[in-house]
Amino acid sequence: MSKSIMKLNNIYRSFKKGRTVIPVLKDINMDLKEQEYICFVGESGCGKTTLGKIITGLLKPSSGELIYQGKDVAKLKGSSYTDYRRGVQIIHQDPYASLNPTHTIFDILSFPLYRHKVVKGRKAAREKVSELLTSVGLTPVAAVIDKYPHQLSGGQRQRVGIARALTTNPKVIVADESVSMVDVSIRISILHMMMKMREELGSTMIFITHDLALAKYFAWKGRIAVMYLGRIVEIGTTPEITQNPQHPYTKSLLSALPEPDPDVTRRKEKIQLRSEDIPRLTELPPGCPFHPRCPWFVEELCDGEIPVLADVPDSDSNAKVACTPLTTGKGLNLYASTTS
Amino acid sequence: MSDVVLSVQDVSIVYHADRGDVKASNHISFDLHKGEAIALIGESGSGKTTVSLSFVDMLPKVAEITSGKVLFTNRDGKTSNIFEYSHEQMRDLRWKECAMVFQGSQSSFNPVLRIREQFLDTARAHGWNNKEEVIAKAIELLKFVRLDPERTLESYPHELSGGMKQRTLIALGVLLSPPVVIFDEPTTALDIITQRAIIDVLKEMQKELGFSIIFISHDLALAAELSTRVATMYAGAIVELGPVEDIFYRALHPYTLGLLRSVPRLSQANEELSSIKGNPPDLINPPSGCKFHPRCEFASEKCATKEPPLVEYEDNHQAACWHTEKVIEARKGLWD
Ligand SMILES: Nc1ncnc2c1ncn2[C@@H]1O[C@H](COP(=O)(O)OP(=O)(O)OP(=O)(O)O)[C@@H](O)[C@H]1O
Ligand SMILES: Nc1ncnc2c1ncn2[C@@H]1O[C@H](COP(=O)(O)OP(=O)(O)OP(=O)(O)O)[C@@H](O)[C@H]1O
Ligand SMILES: [Mg+2]
Numbered sequence: 001m002s003k004s005i006m007k008l009n010n011i012y013r014s015f016k017k018g019r020t021v022i023p024v025l026k027d028i029n030m031d032l033k034e035q036e037y038i039c040f041v042g043e044s045g046c047g048k049t050t051l052g053k054i055i056t057g058l059l060k061p062s063s064g065e066l067i068y069q070g071k072d073v074a075k076l077k078g079s080s081y082t083d084y085r086r087g088v089q090i091i092h093q094d095p096y097a098s099l100n101p102t103h104t105i106f107d108i109l110s111f112p113l114y115r116h117k118v119v120k121g122r123k124a125a126r127e128k129v130s131e132l133l134t135s136v137g138l139t140p141v142a143a144v145i146d147k148y149p150h151q152l153s154g155g156q157r158q159r160v161g162i163a164r165a166l167t168t169n170p171k172v173i174v175a176d177e178s179v180s181m182v183d184v185s186i187r188i189s190i191l192h193m194m195m196k197m198r199e200e201l202g203s204t205m206i207f208i209t210h211d212l213a214l215a216k217y218f219a220w221k222g223r224i225a226v227m228y229l230g231r232i233v234e235i236g237t238t239p240e241i242t243q244n245p246q247h248p249y250t251k252s253l254l255s256a257l258p259e260p261d262p263d264v265t266r267r268k269e270k271i272q273l274r275s276e277d278i279p280r281l282t283e284l285p286p287g288c289p290f291h292p293r294c295p296w297f298v299e300e301l302c303d304g305e306i307p308v309l310a311d312v313p314d315s316d317s318n319a320k321v322a323c324t325p326l327t328t329g330k331g332l333n334l335y336a337s338t339t340s
Numbered sequence: 341m342s343d344v345v346l347s348v349q350d351v352s353i354v355y356h357a358d359r360g361d362v363k364a365s366n367h368i369s370f371d372l373h374k375g376e377a378i379a380l381i382g383e384s385g386s387g388k389t390t391v392s393l394s395f396v397d398m399l400p401k402v403a404e405i406t407s408g409k410v411l412f413t414n415r416d417g418k419t420s421n422i423f424e425y426s427h428e429q430m431r432d433l434r435w436k437e438c439a440m441v442f443q444g445s446q447s448s449f450n451p452v453l454r455i456r457e458q459f460l461d462t463a464r465a466h467g468w469n470n471k472e473e474v475i476a477k478a479i480e481l482l483k484f485v486r487l488d489p490e491r492t493l494e495s496y497p498h499e500l501s502g503g504m505k506q507r508t509l510i511a512l513g514v515l516l517s518p519p520v521v522i523f524d525e526p527t528t529a530l531d532i533i534t535q536r537a538i539i540d541v542l543k544e545m546q547k548e549l550g551f552s553i554i555f556i557s558h559d560l561a562l563a564a565e566l567s568t569r570v571a572t573m574y575a576g577a578i579v580e581l582g583p584v585e586d587i588f589y590r591a592l593h594p595y596t597l598g599l600l601r602s603v604p605r606l607s608q609a610n611e612e613l614s615s616i617k618g619n620p621p622d623l624i625n626p627p628s629g630c631k632f633h634p635r636c637e638f639a640s641e642k643c644a645t646k647e648p649p650l651v652e653y654e655d656n657h658q659a660a661c662w663h664t665e666k667v668i669e670a671r672k673g674l675w676d
């Protein structure tokens with residue numbers, strides 16, 4: 001196993017809206033390894049972006065610890081804090097909103113270079129920016145470097161966003177829905193570019209998406225964490241999660257996804273949920289947050305205690321799963337009878 | 341009697357923009373048959389929405405139809421050209437004969453009216469004044485899209501979730517039982533599970549109510565699941581048209597093949613994917629010859645100068661490409 005670069009210990013985060021407290025992330029525990037690919041997947045509102053922002057220091061956890069290279073980020077000061085901020089970069093969800101419209105591409109990319117003292121002087125900055133633009137496939141450089149964001153296509157803007165994240169040679173890159181807004185026809189080239197960057201920089205790549213098929217492709221050699229209503233409900237290697245899912249929610253997601261293959265998608269077995277309504281974060285059901293929708297719900301077990309991530313005994317998967325019947329064996333006969 | 345409900349013939353549309361004329365629709369022709377579902381697929385800006393807007397007379401003012409006609413055959417078997425309709429005829433057509441459900445449902449409701457009022461207004465505008473009848477029909481349709489009818493009817497649009505709104509819009513779209521319904525990106529921006537619910541609803545509705553569907557999407561998986569035929573669009577034109585199995589398993593156009601190679605499949609373990617090189621075309625100054633040639637791996641000199649016509653290669657399977665034999669060679673292995 002390779003070395004840990006970052007640890008999330010019991011991360012909890014809430015937002016206040018008037019008098020109500022909205023708990024958005026709960027009990028997030030994870031160990032991110034050096035150079036690994038890891039995907040967070042889940043439906044809209046499950047807390048993916050919030051988690052990405054906490055990892056990159058754009059948001060603070062309400063409680064819990066974020067450990068970067070062995071040190072508690074909350075206690076970092078001065079140059080060691082700068083090191084962390086420089087080492088952990090985010091590529092934002094929306095390439096339109098995240099690039100300042102009044103700055104040229106050169107301005108946008110040179111600013112972090114100066115700030116983090118990667119280069120000194122305009123000439124060196126021009127050179128470094130040209131190099132970055134070339135590495136993200138924005139060539140010829142002269143046709144792009146002095147343009148404003150609105151003069152570029154969506155795909156080109158997304159590449160600028162990626163180039164900006166690379167300015168500081170980060171150790172951890174968080175890519176939040178980085179290809180959702182770009183067209184299918186160029187999506188893969190951007191994914192390939194990010195994979196190439198990871199190879200070259202040796203960074204840890206965190207990919208946030210609601211698209212399981214993309215997650216599968218991007219992180220085939222890594223791991224996937226499936227989130228539901230602010231919690232991780234299953235985490236395992238990508239082949240395990242996509243080919244042999246354990247948690248009922250993961251199974252439901254996979255079964256609901258249409259496939260770009262007429263025969264496969266029409267023959268695919270679909271899991272019928274008990275309810276399509278997603279509970280509100282402020283009115284979560286007791287016990288497992290998925291139980292009101294879960295087709296394998298076991299009364300008095302699933303609506304009791306909140307399940308914790310654990311191994312599934314007697315399973316051919318090494319994934320960790322938060323599902324009481326699966327991990328404790330209790331009520332499993334009931335469970336099995338509804339499965340077949 | 342033929343079963344064609346909508347016959348689109350040689351439709352061209354330009355937008356008069358500041359920078360010049362955007363050629364958003366170029367000589368588009370296809371027939372929509374009774375009970376079928378045609379998917380229009382293609383990247384952003386390829387003209388999927390534009391051509392569909394012309395069927396319901398909802399193009400913006402800067403748009404001009406420069407050629408073609410759209411023949412619509414109504415329930416009594418009478419055929420007429422939509423482009424020659426009067427304002428009144430058009431308004432009637434829009435809900436009764438050919439309804440369009442838009443992407444981004446938020447803006448399609450009147451925010452200050454309850455859903456009940458929205459149903460009644462739509463019916464009233466088309467001379468259907470029996471409130472009990474309208475509400476009975478609305479309840480039936482809301483049940484169909486698996487919503488709680490009572491609760492939904494009493495809600496304001498902002499009280500419904502994105503998926504609920506989209507389903508309500510679908511129900512509203514078919515209130516007057518139109519034989520043709522156009523869905524523009526019906527599930528974009530929805531959760532996977534909500535999307536699945538809407539797919540199932542559309543399938544069921546089509547089976548039960550028997551209408552014909554044109555549905556617009558850039559999502560190949562959705563097309564694979566929902567359509568009987570697929571039209572691939574590129575730079576404002578249809579470049580390939582055929583039964584869904586032909587398009588997916590026996591593609592004849594390099595652009596279709598490029599799209600197929602660029603979508604990940606869950607059912608495949610570790611697969612090889614590739615992108616289409618280059619960028620989408622500029623529709624003000626489109627490339628000469630075949631508009632796809634600057635991005636095409638098979639392009640020859642001929643492609644740069646002569647535009648290939650849409651030709652039928654196999655039964656009902658048309659493509660516009662000078663080098664289909666190379667595509668046939670290249671597509672081998674895609675589905676192993
Ligand atoms: N600043 C904030 N104030 C209040 N609530 C917030 C704030 N930011 C996020 N939330 C809420 O937290 C929850 C999680 O949001 P988040 O953006 O992390 O979800 P996500 O998984 O990234 O969703 P998406 O797939 O739609 O991007 C949502 O319910 C959201 O409304
Ligand atoms: N009002 C307008 N004025 C000028 N150009 C327009 C206008 N509306 C659309 N266009 C242009 O017409 C072309 C076709 O647009 P259209 O919206 O039909 O594409 P689309 O295939 O539906 O794309 P998307 O998948 O993004 O919805 C694009 O190049 C677009 O920029
Ligand atoms: Mg997000």
Ligand SMILES: [Mg+2]
Binds near residue numbers: 388389390524
């Ligand atoms: Mg459109």
